[in-house]
Amino acid sequence: DAGVTQSPTHLIKTRGQQVTLRCSPKSGHDTVSWYQQALGQGPQFIFQYYEEEERQRGNFPDRFSGHQFPNYSSELNVNALLLGDSALYLCASMKGGASYEQYFGPGTRLTVT
Amino acid sequence: QQQVKQSPQSLIVQKGGISIINCAYENTAFDYFPWYQQFPGKGPALLIAIRPDVSEKKEGRFTISFNKSAKQFSLHIMDSQPGDSATYFCAASKEEYGNKLVFGAGTILRVKS
Numbered sequence: 001d002a003g004v005t006q007s008p009t010h011l012i013k014t015r016g017q018q019v020t021l022r023c024s025p026k027s028g029h030d031t032v033s034w035y036q037q038a039l040g041q042g043p044q045f046i047f048q049y050y051e052e053e054e055r056q057r058g059n060f061p062d063r064f065s066g067h068q069f070p071n072y073s074s075e076l077n078v079n080a081l082l083l084g085d086s087a088l089y090l091c092a093s094m095k096g097g098a099s100y101e102q103y104f105g106p107g108t109r110l111t112v113t
Numbered sequence: 114q115q116q117v118k119q120s121p122q123s124l125i126v127q128k129g130g131i132s133i134i135n136c137a138y139e140n141t142a143f144d145y146f147p148w149y150q151q152f153p154g155k156g157p158a159l160l161i162a163i164r165p166d167v168s169e170k171k172e173g174r175f176t177i178s179f180n181k182s183a184k185q186f187s188l189h190i191m192d193s194q195p196g197d198s199a200t201y202f203c204a205a206s207k208e209e210y211g212n213k214l215v216f217g218a219g220t221i222l223r224v225k226s
Contacts, residue, residue, distance in 0.1 A: 042216030
């Protein structure tokens with residue numbers, strides 16, 4: 001049973017560019033959340049997708065957007081990258097409505113230069 | 114009211130000793146309190162979690178103690194081992210908020226052999 005998978009593992013981008021990160025949830029899970037973890041800090045909630053709709057959103061600007069596909073996989077898009085967007089981006093999945101447990105993927109390390 | 118405060122920031126424990134990490138929350142609406150373990154370069158792994166209707170939960174060497182009136186909860190690692198050296202995060206969530214996790218700042222645990 002595959003856990004949460006994310007791609008790519010590492011990414012280097014230049015200020016002003018756009019980036020797309022991908023996540024496949026754990027088998028049987030239908031809800032995907034994205035978190036940003038800056039170095040030395042706890043993860044911060046970006047948004048959550050359920051039934052292909054954004055259900056909850058944290059305190060992140062509109063430059064951060066996402067999408068969920070019919071197979072429950074998800075993408076995180078960040079436009080107009082800033083140096084401060086450099087972080088580990090984590091995807092977590094859960095079985096909506098049936099459990100509180102959220103399982104995280106290994107993350108994508110984004111470096112903006 | 115969304116904050117979760119975690120202490121200490123770092124902790125050094127001798128092998129075989131007890132590691133204790135504390136967290137405090139403000140929002141009494143939170144109804145799920147997990148602990149995550151994170152190794153360098155990896156995503157957080159769900160360790161153990163508790164709901165507010167119980168005061169203690171034990172799984173192997175890991176125990177959560179929960180004090181609802183004080184709005185505090187703690188993680189106890191018994192017989193700490195060098196392999197337990199990692200960063201530990203407490204978190205809290207509420208079903209009404211889509212179970213988005215609010216994380217503490219993390220505790221870096223080092224177990225000396």
